[in-house]
Amino acid sequence: MSTKDRLVEAGLRLLESEGPESLNARKLAAEIGASTMTVYTHFGGMAGLYEALLRQAFVRFGQALAAVEHTDDAVADLLTLGLAYRDFASASPQRYRLMFGVTAPGSSIAPPHDLTEEGSPGGIPEASATFDELREAVQRALDTGRIDGDDPVAIAAQFWSMIHGFVLLEMSGYFGTEGGGVTTVLAPHATNLLIGLGDDPAAVARSVRSARERFGDGAGPPHPGSRTPDVRRGPRPGRTSGRR
Structure with missing residues (x-):
């Protein structure tokens, strides 16, 4: 591994274990046994x-999302993508906050784009690629006739708003620390959104159950960096109401 890559790895470790205040040139250089000047040589500064x-x-976030397999149930795939999203954020909360400018120094690194106008949420390709995963999942649900609409970007933005808002509130402890909000808040929210987009309530319930089973079966042990080590990793089927 190159010195540059070692600095990045050290930075990610410090960020997750000690928070953004730990990111300074002296501490990072010490992590890899180098001089402070090494940071400036390879990155021009902090x-x-x-x-x-x-x-x-964002690269690693994208890899986590891309690992969600495509099946014959496009809506279950979309829901599973949301669970993978939440899992990454739960396992790496400081990285997630940095990525979306919730904490300094991330707030000024990647100015956002108006994705409703440009179709992309960020000025760096690594960030845009993660949204593309969501947009493509939405497009598959549209193509299979499960949901209605003619703007996959806007629909993907609705799902993103849902999961991002849930993740931030969960990180802050508003849904407890045992993952119960997945069952009582996130699953019903996703169900209501899908039904509002024209999906059949019974089909949605089957897809929610499938996503839960798929994600739960492949979840494995809790991530060591997670703040919620006992989180239940999939939503249980919520009650559905209303008819198409």
Whole structure:
């Protein structure tokens, strides 16, 4: 591994274990046994390192989302993508906050785009690629006739708003620390959104159950970096109401 890559890895470790206040040139250099000047040689300063950390965090986020397999149930795939999203954020809360500008120094690294106008949420390709995973999942649900609409970007933005808002509230402890909000808040919210987009309530319930089973079966042990180590990793089928 190159010195540059070692600095990035050290930065990600420190960010997750000690928070953004731990990210300074002296501490990072000490982590890999180098001089402070090494940070400036490879990144031009801390601003360049912050951007490298942001890009690498989005790369790994994208890999987690891309690992969701496609099946014959496009809606279950979409829901499973949401669970993978939440799992990444739960396992790496400081990275997640950095990526979306919730905490300094991330707030000024990657100015957002108006995705409703440009179709992309960010000015760096690593960030845009993660949204593309969601947009493509929505497009599959549209193509299979499960949901209605003619703007996959806007629909993907609705799902993103749902999961992002849930994740931030859960991180802050508003849904407890045992993962119960997945069952009582997130699953019903997703169900209501899908039904509002034209899906059949019974089909939605089957897809929710499938996503829960798929994600739960492959979840494995809790992530060591998670703040919620006992989280239940999939939503249980919520009650559905209303008819198409």
